[in-house]
Amino acid sequence: MADLNIRGAARNCRNLSAGDWHDDAHLPRRDVVSPHNGKVIGQVPLSGVQEVARTVEAAALAWPRWAQTPIRTRAEILARFKSLMQQNLSLLADSVSAESGKTRVEAEAGLQKGMEIIDFAVSSPNLDLWDSAEVSIGVQCQFRRESLGVVAGITPFNFPAMVPLWMIPLALIVGNAFILKPSEKVPLTSQLLAQLLMESGLPRGVFSIVNGGAEVVDALLVHPEVKAIGFVGSTAVASHVYRTGTAHHKRVLALGGAKNHIIVTPDCDPNLTAKGILSSFTGCAGQRCMAASVLLAVGDVDHVIQKVVELAKGQCLGRDMGAIIDDAALKRIERAITQAESEGAKILLDGRGQKASLAESERGFWVGPTIIDHARPEMECAQMEIFGPVLTIIRASRLDEAVGISNASPYGNAAAVFTTRGDVAHYVASNANAGMIGINIGVPVPREPFSFGGTKQSRFGHGDITGRSGLDFWSDFKKITTTWPALQSNSSVQVGQFLLHTT
Secondary structure: OHHHOOOOOOEEOOEEEOOEEEOOOOOOEEEEEOOOOOOEEEEEEOOOHHHHHHHHHHHHHHHHHHHHOOHHHHHHHHHHHHHHHHHOHHHHHHHHHHHHOOOHHHHHHHHHHHHHHHHHHHHHHHHHOOOEEEEEOOEEEEEEEEEOOEEEEEOOOOOOOHHHHHHHHHHHHOOOEEEEEOOOOOOHHHHHHHHHHHHOOOOOOOEEEOOOOHHHHHHHHHOOOEEEEEEEOOHHHHHHHHHHHHHOOOEEEEEOOOOEEEEEOOOOOHHHHHHHHHHHHHHHHHOOOOOEEEEEEEOOOHHHHHHHHHHHHOOOEOOOEOOOOOHHHHHHHHHHHHHHHHOOOEEEEOOOOOOOOOOOHHHOOOOOOEEEEOOOOOOHHHHOOOOOOEEEEEEEOOHHHHHHHHHOOOEEOEEEEEOOOHHHHHHHHHHOOOOEEEEOOOOOOOOOOOOOOOEEOOEEOOOOOOHHHHHHHOEEEEEEEEOOHHHHOOOEEEEOOEEEEOO
């Protein structure tokens, strides 16, 4: 791993196919910039149709042998991969933090979550143990989980390791050859993961990387040998990926954006609630699809809001909260705050113009926690995914009104409620139209084996991306129904030297 150490000079990312790294010096390159300080820390090639074709061809050649490899052997390789990740956790976390802007703690937490998926993949053969049954006299039915072939994952900037690890272990354990197209903004960590996969004993060509932008995405979507596509990103791109991929007869699961609502009722525990809300909207600088975007304040909860404001004021940029991915995102967030102010909302806490107390942070991309109060449901800040540490507060007089506002959103990723009453929790859990519900939890991410996925415009396609649903997405079921003549008669059957008498 020494040759991939991120602590040295800027790294040149490479494409990986057939187990070989390709410099592809003829390709244009894009700088990889650290959000912390604006420094160039790497370069990534912007591949095209030819590089995609080369990668898919190599993966297609490697797939049949991998598909025939016993699942126990596949699991052993993935277990070694996890062990190598643990041994190199510090290096991996440094890489995630440097290229995505996360704090070191957040970077390591994402890696730990990714390793949970590996654990699930390694244990997944146990899920299919009871895969056969006698369905009538002399008739046996069974199923076998079959790989699809060459599959691909297109992953976003906000989780350079965790989101790829939602896909890679599950796709590999069922026997596919997997191609990763990481975000061109954060391609460095995927180079490290690929190196560790190869060191774990994964056969050449079973895992590949093709770097680039929209041209690579579109080439993967239309290539006839790519059988399935997993995607995580914005709703606009998710919709494009789903429509284009399915039009070319591919299986597609594309997770899009979110506008998550947290309902706060007067009976809530103020301290638990304030800490949960703070963690939700400031964690990962709000750059995650599970971040709280809107606080729906039911009745008199001003004492809770004040606690949230006080806690948010104490957040130290660079220590408690990371940076924004790039200058364009920073300007978009600041414009959204300014727009809310111009529409009549009240800014309780303004994070515009703040900088971290880190060396050279003045060249980085920073915005502090921002809280907007007295917004109306139709305002832009209440409707659009700001994707930053911005919490918008909408006042509601009744619980059903708050749930109605949440359900009116075109997104359906997550919703939460903070309450000490079981009937309130039950009402929200039963009536909120979102794929993941939190009860006194501001970031209701399911843990394995429970699966991750939203509804409405937060998801295009069927099923979830992790858990057993993820295994099902990356595989087909072959059903085999069997009988034998001897089992359908009362005759005696000679088997070797033994005489079996059927009745």
